[in-house]
Amino acid sequence: MKLTNRSKHLEKKPMTLLERAYLPAVLTGMGITLKHFFSKKATIRYPEELRPIAPTFRGLHVLKRDEAGRERCTACGLCAVACPAEAITMVAGERKKGEEGLYREEKYAVSYEVNMLRCIFCGLCEEACPKAAVYLQADKMAPPRFERDEFIYGKDRLVEPVDPNARSKRGIQLTAEQAEALARRMAGMDA
Amino acid sequence: MEIPALAWQGLVILAVFGITLLIATYSTYAERVVAAFLQDRVGPDRAGPYGLLQPLADAVKLFTKEEFFPAGSSRGLFIFGPCLAMTTALMASAVIPFGNTILLGDGTAIRLQAIEVNIGMLYVFGVVSLGVYGLMIGGWASNNKFSLLGAVRAAAQAVSYELAMGMALIALLMVTGTLSLREIALQQYNGLWNIVYQPLGFIIFIVCAFAETNRTPFDLPECETELVGGYHTEYSSMKMGLYLFAEYINVFVASAVMSTLYFGGFSFPGEHLLYNTLTSSQGELFAHNAVTILGTVVLFAKIFFFIFFFMWVRWTLPRFRYDQLMRLGWTMLFPIAILNILLTGAFILLFGNKEAKLDTTKQPAPTEIRAVARK
Numbered sequence: 001m002k003l004t005n006r007s008k009h010l011e012k013k014p015m016t017l018l019e020r021a022y023l024p025a026v027l028t029g030m031g032i033t034l035k036h037f038f039s040k041k042a043t044i045r046y047p048e049e050l051r052p053i054a055p056t057f058r059g060l061h062v063l064k065r066d067e068a069g070r071e072r073c074t075a076c077g078l079c080a081v082a083c084p085a086e087a088i089t090m091v092a093g094e095r096k097k098g099e100e101g102l103y104r105e106e107k108y109a110v111s112y113e114v115n116m117l118r119c120i121f122c123g124l125c126e127e128a129c130p131k132a133a134v135y136l137q138a139d140k141m142a143p144p145r146f147e148r149d150e151f152i153y154g155k156d157r158l159v160e161p162v163d164p165n166a167r168s169k170r171g172i173q174l175t176a177e178q179a180e181a182l183a184r185r186m187a188g189m190d191a
Numbered sequence: 192m193e194i195p196a197l198a199w200q201g202l203v204i205l206a207v208f209g210i211t212l213l214i215a216t217y218s219t220y221a222e223r224v225v226a227a228f229l230q231d232r233v234g235p236d237r238a239g240p241y242g243l244l245q246p247l248a249d250a251v252k253l254f255t256k257e258e259f260f261p262a263g264s265s266r267g268l269f270i271f272g273p274c275l276a277m278t279t280a281l282m283a284s285a286v287i288p289f290g291n292t293i294l295l296g297d298g299t300a301i302r303l304q305a306i307e308v309n310i311g312m313l314y315v316f317g318v319v320s321l322g323v324y325g326l327m328i329g330g331w332a333s334n335n336k337f338s339l340l341g342a343v344r345a346a347a348q349a350v351s352y353e354l355a356m357g358m359a360l361i362a363l364l365m366v367t368g369t370l371s372l373r374e375i376a377l378q379q380y381n382g383l384w385n386i387v388y389q390p391l392g393f394i395i396f397i398v399c400a401f402a403e404t405n406r407t408p409f410d411l412p413e414c415e416t417e418l419v420g421g422y423h424t425e426y427s428s429m430k431m432g433l434y435l436f437a438e439y440i441n442v443f444v445a446s447a448v449m450s451t452l453y454f455g456g457f458s459f460p461g462e463h464l465l466y467n468t469l470t471s472s473q474g475e476l477f478a479h480n481a482v483t484i485l486g487t488v489v490l491f492a493k494i495f496f497f498i499f500f501f502m503w504v505r506w507t508l509p510r511f512r513y514d515q516l517m518r519l520g521w522t523m524l525f526p527i528a529i530l531n532i533l534l535t536g537a538f539i540l541l542f543g544n545k546e547a548k549l550d551t552t553k554q555p556a557p558t559e560i561r562a563v564a565r566k
Contacts, residue, residue, distance in 0.1 A: 020523075023394070026508060033229045033507040043233040 058121045058136035061114050063159040066104055071159060072133035075109035079125035079134055087118035088125060105131075112158060116142040116151040139179060196299055204285070204305040211284045211440060216246045218439040218498060225502040253432035261334055261425045268332035273426065273433035276325025280440035283318045286311040287447045288373040290457045290487035291380070294479050303457075303487060304373060311372035312360060315448055316353075319403055322441065323349040326405075326412055329434070330422035341421030344513065345412035348402055351520035352409075356399035358528030359392040362535040363452060372448075376456030380486075384455040388538075391531045393453045395524055400449060402520070404441040407505040411513055446497030447490075454493050457486035 018024055044051055053059075064072050075092035093110035095103045102108075119142075125134050145151060220235065220242065227234030235242035260266060290303030308314055323345055330342020366388045367375050379385060386393050402409040413421035420426075423434045450456060462482055469478035511519065 022519075026504075029507045030503060033503065036231055037225075037228045037503075039231060041228075041233050042231045045233070045236070 053139060055138055057138045058123045058126075060116075060137050060140040060142050061119075061125075061153070061158055062135050062137050063109075063112060063155065064133050064135060065160050065162065068101070068104075069162050070100075070102060070104040071108060072104055072131045073109045073112065074105040074107045074131055074133075075112070076107075076130065078128040078130060082124040082128035083119075084122060084124065085118045085120045087115045087120075089113050089115075109155070112155050114153045114158065116153055117148065196301070199299070199301045200305075203301065203303060207284060207287075207289065207305040208281070210289075211281060211443060214443050214494075214498075215436055215439040216250075218442060219249060219435070220245045221498065222439075222502050222505075225499060226506045229503070229506040250432070253429050256428040256431075258430070259425070259427040263334040264425065265332045265334075268328050269425075270430070272325050272327075272329025272332055273430045273437070274325075275328060276322060276437040277433045277440075279318050279322040279325060280437040280444065283315050283322075283444040284440070284447065286314050286372055287444070287451060288376050288456060289447075289490060291377075291483040292479075293483055294476055296476070302373070303483065307371070307373055309374075310370045312364075312370045312375070312452075315372070315444070316357065316360070319441070319444070320349065320353055322403075322437070325434075325437065326422045329426065330412075333422075333425035335425050337418045337420070338422050338424045341412045341414070341418045341424070344414075344418075345405065345422060348405075348409065348411060348516065348520075351517060352399045352402035352524070355395055355520060355524035355528045356403065358525065358532060359389075359395040359399065360452075362392045362528070362531045363389050363396075365532070365535050365539060372451050372456075376451050376458070379455040380458040380462070384453065384458070386453045389453065389531075389535070391527065391534070393449075395528050395531065396453070397449060398519075398524060400445040401501070401504065402516075404445050404501070405438060406442065406501055408508040408511050409516060410505075410510060411516060414510060416510075442498055442501050443494065446494045446501065449497055450490060450493035457483070457490040459486060459489040462486065 066072050075090050077090065077092070080086075080088040080090060090112045091110045092107055095106045095108055121136060123136050126136055142151070142153075223245070224234040224242075235245040238244040238248045260269060285305040286308055288302070288304040288307075292300040292302050294300050326345040327342045330338040330340075330345070333339070363375075363385060364370065366385065367378055369375060369378075375385070401407075405412050411421075412418075413423060415421070418424070423431055426434060462485070465485070466478050466482045469481055473481075
């Protein structure tokens with residue numbers, strides 16, 4: 001019984017003399033490979049060259065600060081709840097007197113850990129966050145590491161540095177040209 | 192200072208040896224780059240500029256690998272196999288004329304050829320046939336059924352294709368009337384290239400050359416999809432490296448022989464015109480040497496083209512099935528080769544052979560040039 005009518009009926013004829021001589025077919029094949037010899041190469045020389053990253057790319061997490069340099073996160077736990085991969089854990093703590101310059105609200109995250117091996121980079125934490133504290137960066141990826149525990153990112157690696165110009169050196173950084181191209185594309189998308 | 196002719200000859204032998212090894216080394220790099228380019232990749236580009244130090248890295252890797260002897264192998268033969276493969280491969284390049292003569296001021300003529308034997312073609316043929324013993328001994332000594340199967344295949348394949356190759360060469364012999372590679376090259380220097388007289392013979396020869404060097408589509412002895420690694424399954428470290436190296440030397444020698452036999456060797460179009468022009472402006476000695484050096488460069492260009500051709504075919508064609516290989520060898524190439532002999536014989540009867548034609552050519556033969564320069 002035939003399932004579809006798409007199957008092709010093939011006749012198995014003995015090869016003709018020209019086919020048995022192999023040479024015409026060989027020459028055709030060599031023509032094809034020669035065309036590939038001169039065609040554009042698909043290789044991306046990785047560490048020097050990077051693939052273009054989409055402006056909506058969801059990469060490595062960052063915990064943002066507000067305009068006064070205070071941590072925005074209040075350790076409400078909504079991101080951890082939203083996380084389908086259960087990659088986020090946190091411990092909440094109460095802000096002490098004198099720490100107003102460090103944390104925006106009275107409650108803050110004493111520890112905030114993202115397990116990059118569990119994370120599926122879906123971005124639901126970003127959507128769940130009521131304080132606009134956690135974001136997935138479009139231009140940074142979680143780099144490969146040798147040890148599994150190195151993939152558990154604590155606050156030391158997640159929180160944005162105070163100086164907005166001093167970006168963390170960790171992660172794969174775009175080149176100046178790539179960053180510029182990305183910025184241009186993002187500007188186009190806003191318009 | 193007087194340097195005896197023997198010393199010059201020794202220098203030439205050393206140079207030929209060195210060049211053969213160098214070209215084989217860089218063939219491994221070229222193979223990878225050509226393979227990559229044919230597959231839309233860029234190939235090795237990390238070791239040195241454009242990956243040019245890649246062969247060095249490969250050598251270091253091979254030398255530092257564990258030297259492994261399989262249980263139950265006959266140790267002596269296991270070592271002897273790759274040595275024999277390498278030795279026979281290197282021996283073949285000794286008789287290839289890499290150029291005409293270089294004339295020194297005192298009238299000494301240095302042949303750009305390691306040794307000149309008047310049966311050069313037979314020598315190459317014999318030495319290349321010996322090469323299969325390296326594969327056989329290695330495969331046998333490994334005490335491994337896959338190795339043994341590879342070795343048996345290698346032997347059967349070599350015997351089958353040597354036959355057709357020999358027949359193709361007989362037709363060429365009928366045209367040239369000599370077995371000396373230098374003579375054949377000089378004939379083409381003075382007349383037309385042999386490819387004009389022997390197109391069919393060349394096709395047979397090149398197919399057989401692929402089979403003799405165990406290159407795809409005839410690489411059944413090392414057929415990794417069926418025989419793990421064929422005759423070199425059990426080999427590791429530099430013994431494996433020697434086998435691989437021998438293959439590339441064989442490719443180089445096959446390319447050189449093909450260029451010499453069918454594509455004019457060190458001759459190139461317009462050489463007589465160049466020679467005459469240079470003679471009138473710079474003198475005979477300079478003209479002769481300039482043409483010789485240019486001829487050597489041209490010969491190497493031809494050889495490199497054929498090496499590229501070997502690689503090009505390798506990365507285009509799939510491997511033959513074993514019965515197809517045997518059928519092609521015995522029922523197609525062999526009869527065609529005999530037909531080629533008959534056709535060649537008929538043409539010689541009708542038009543006379545190359546030797547007879549040579550007498551009517553106007554250009555001075557290089558032997559005469561040498562005689563003139565000695566005066």
